[in-house]
Amino acid sequence: MAGSTVIPTRMELTRLKKKLVTARKGHKLLKDKRDELMRQFLIMVRENKELREQVEKGIEDANRGFALARSSMSDESVRVAFMAPKQRVSLDVSYKNIMSVNVPEYSFETRTSDAADMFSYGYAFTSADLDDAVQQLSDIFPKMLRLAETEKSCQLMAAEIEKTRRRVNALEHVMIPQLEADIKFIAMKLDESERSSQIRLMKVKDMMLEDAHHYSEKEEERARELEAQT
Amino acid sequence: MYKAAVMGDWDSIYGFAALGLDTFRVEAGAQPEEAADLLKRLSQNKYEVIYITEALAATIPEEIDRYRLMQSPAVILIPGIYGNTGQGLQAVKKSVEQAVGSDIVFGN
Numbered sequence: 001m002a003g004s005t006v007i008p009t010r011m012e013l014t015r016l017k018k019k020l021v022t023a024r025k026g027h028k029l030l031k032d033k034r035d036e037l038m039r040q041f042l043i044m045v046r047e048n049k050e051l052r053e054q055v056e057k058g059i060e061d062a063n064r065g066f067a068l069a070r071s072s073m074s075d076e077s078v079r080v081a082f083m084a085p086k087q088r089v090s091l092d093v094s095y096k097n098i099m100s101v102n103v104p105e106y107s108f109e110t111r112t113s114d115a116a117d118m119f120s121y122g123y124a125f126t127s128a129d130l131d132d133a134v135q136q137l138s139d140i141f142p143k144m145l146r147l148a149e150t151e152k153s154c155q156l157m158a159a160e161i162e163k164t165r166r167r168v169n170a171l172e173h174v175m176i177p178q179l180e181a182d183i184k185f186i187a188m189k190l191d192e193s194e195r196s197s198q199i200r201l202m203k204v205k206d207m208m209l210e211d212a213h214h215y216s217e218k219e220e221e222r223a224r225e226l227e228a229q230t
Numbered sequence: 231m232y233k234a235a236v237m238g239d240w241d242s243i244y245g246f247a248a249l250g251l252d253t254f255r256v257e258a259g260a261q262p263e264e265a266a267d268l269l270k271r272l273s274q275n276k277y278e279v280i281y282i283t284e285a286l287a288a289t290i291p292e293e294i295d296r297y298r299l300m301q302s303p304a305v306i307l308i309p310g311i312y313g314n315t316g317q318g319l320q321a322v323k324k325s326v327e328q329a330v331g332s333d334i335v336f337g338n
Binding site: 038041042045046048049052053055056059060062063066067070078079082085086087088089090091092093102104106108110111119120133134137138141144145147148149151152154155156157158159161162 | 231232233234241242244245246247248249250251278279281298299301302304306308309310311313314318319321322325326328329330335336
């Protein structure tokens, strides 16, 4: 794997070493980000689950009331009752930053100052079940909004966690090992060429000394003399 | 100022009209494109929170999924008058699976 395309030069080595330091730092930061996001996410998602259960139960109860009301009223009169809603809800959205994820926060305002002032019909021609059901729905509405908030936050955070996890893994298992291998490859190459130039110098020195002092001839002469003596 | 909308069949959503939410009626027999178009139109029209009945959402799962990744709007499933299909909780579960890799919150 040691990079087929790396050029074994000192400059490249310095560059790669710097890159490795950055990659390690980035890896650590991203890992921290992932862990913190995960912690926040788990808190949020538990709340999400709880809210959802409450909201679903609340809506079901309200729906039961609506069904009861429908049974004692004609379609027509129900339709008329809800034709011109009195109340109006408008939302205000602000964003909160959780570990670089912008999660929404909703708050709502009603048009009439009294939030309970929502019955758009006279009580004479409608069933009391209808009033109860509307009241129930209205009670659950703040929770519904909170549910929207947490659920959206969870969705956004889940996507961010997935992205961060991929980045962490890519750094940890691909980029950092690759850089390390490249650095090792260049270091070995450089060591090798250093050794080879050292040897070359030693050889050249030997040859030059030989040229200057004729060591080998003198050696032979001495050997011959030694032979003659014996 | 942003608004909140409710989409679904009339029986499931008319109560929300009393609360002051804008209700948009899409009956059960309608074409999926109709719901998808409406959802798109609402998302471009300052509707920040869109509640949609599980039954209606089931006809346009891809559209719903598309809005998961967007900053806004928040598309939230609610049970309709014909009962709770568990689809809403399923969506939460999906988030957990996406983030953690396996489901550790619901545990079943």
